[in-house]
Amino acid sequence: MDYRLEVFSRVAEHQSISAAARVLNISQPAVTRHIKMLEETYQATLLTRSRSGVALTEAGVVLLEHARQVAWMEDEVMAKIRKDDSLLRGRLRLGASTTVTQYYLPNVLTSFKMRHPEVEIEVVEGNTDAVISHLLGQRIDLGLIEGPCSRRDLRVRRFFDDLLVFIVPVGHPLARPKAVPPSELLKYPIISREHGSGTRRYIESALNAVGLDPRKRRIVQELPSTEAIKRAVEAGLGVGCVSRIAITQELATASLDIANIKGLEIRRPFSAILPLGPDPVGLRQIFLSALS
Numbered sequence: 601m602d603y604r605l606e607v608f609s610r611v612a613e614h615q616s617i618s619a620a621a622r623v624l625n626i627s628q629p630a631v632t633r634h635i636k637m638l639e640e641t642y643q644a645t646l647l648t649r650s651r652s653g654v655a656l657t658e659a660g661v662v663l664l665e666h667a668r669q670v671a672w673m674e675d676e677v678m679a680k681i682r683k684d685d686s687l688l689r690g691r692l693r694l695g696a697s698t699t700v701t702q703y704y705l706p707n708v709l710t711s712f713k714m715r716h717p718e719v720e721i722e723v724v725e726g727n728t729d730a731v732i733s734h735l736l737g738q739r740i741d742l743g744l745i746e747g748p749c750s751r752r753d754l755r756v757r758r759f760f761d762d763l764l765v766f767i768v769p770v771g772h773p774l775a776r777p778k779a780v781p782p783s784e785l786l787k788y789p790i791i792s793r794e795h796g797s798g799t800r801r802y803i804e805s806a807l808n809a810v811g812l813d814p815r816k817r818r819i820v821q822e823l824p825s826t827e828a829i830k831r832a833v834e835a836g837l838g839v840g841c842v843s844r845i846a847i848t849q850e851l852a853t854a855s856l857d858i859a860n861i862k863g864l865e866i867r868r869p870f871s872a873i874l875p876l877g878p879d880p881v882g883l884r885q886i887f888l889s890a891l892s
Contacts, residue, residue: 603877605667607634608646612664615653626752626876638663674881689718692883695731695740696723697747697798698825700870703845704760705744712890719883727824728798735873742884743873744891746843747798757872759891763844764802764866766859767833774839774859782810782864789820789838791829798868799826803841806866830856841866 610620611631621628639646644659656664696705701723709721724731724740728747735743735754749756766785768774774784785807793800804814820838823829829840830847834855850856872888874880880888 602670604634604638605663605670606879607631608638608660609664609667609671611635611647611654612656612660615655617654624876625755674879677881688716688883688886690883691720691722692742692887693722693740694724694742694744694887695734696725696744697728697731698725699746699762699799699843699846700744701725702826703843704870708890712887716886721887727794727796728801729796732873735875741874742880742887744870745798745873746868746870747801748868749871749873753876754873755876757874757888758869759872759888760870762868762870764799764806764841764868765844765847766839766841766861766864767830767847767850767856768839768859769834769836770854770857772839772857772859774861775857776860779860779862781862782807782812785839785859785861786812786816786818788818790817791821791823791832791838791840792817792819793829794822794824799841799843802866802868806864810864 607620607624607626610623611617614620614623617628617631617635621631624631635647642659642663645657646660646663647654648657694705705723709723713719713721724734726734728745728749731740731743731745732749732751732754734740744759746762766774774780774788792803807814807817821832823832826842826846829842830850832838833840834850839859844858847856847858851858872891874884879885
């Protein structure tokens with residue numbers, strides 16, 4: 601669907617320009633510009649504005665019905681594509697942040713490739729900032745990130761809720777089941793992800809929320825991957841913080857343990873990012889559905 605029609609449909613649905621802007625994750629002036637462009641195209645006033653919100657004119661009602669028909673037709677095309685997997689082929693360029701690539705994506709790719717063997721998927725790995733840069737540079741078609749994205753020129757879709765945990769060697773004073781206050785973390789050396797990492801941003805935000813200044817942490821080493829952090833913690837270099845889904849094997853073999861920090865629960869979304877514009881169709885849309 602023409603993105604201007606999508607913006608118009610959201611304004612009509614919510615009877616509010618500000619509400620539509622929040623749903624679409626764009627600014628109110630951007631919504632107004634899209635509506636004005638449609639009015640210039642059709643040479644008609646589409647909305648009337650008042651203190652209570654907006655209402656459709658007669659021309660607006662006609663255009664909304666057209667927008668709904670376009671959306672329905674696109675749904676029909678997508679249903680036909682999904683029904684006949686032999687139609688689905690091509691190349692999809694993914695950019696994925698480190699944790700997503702190593703611990704979430706493999707199972708998704710396996711299932712997707714079994715269903716759509718003719719699709720070629722290229723995966724580029726990097727931290728959250730790198731993935732955003734690749735998408736803005738049009739070097740990838742879809743980004744999968746584990747960090748926050750506040751850019752208003754990108755659309756963000758959550759597909760998984762992740763839990764970050766502090767990890768220590770078995771027998772460490774911070775290890776479960778004993779709960780310790782967050783201030784105990786400051787007593788031990790920390791192994792951290794690099795600047796630009798989504799994991800690092802969430803950790804620092806969570807520490808601030810419980811009254812700990814992240815700058816007071818004694819970071820003895822920055823490492824660019826979860827695997828490197830796990831191995832360094834096992835070797836006794838310090839305390840690390842990684843995704844819970846990344847340590848299943850280590851917990852089973854008792855090579856690592858989870859630090860039990862009182863009142864500190866760090867949750868974050870894994871999100872897909874894509875450029876502003878019409879809803880994705882074809883490969884991107886079907887892969888987005890497969891993510892969850």
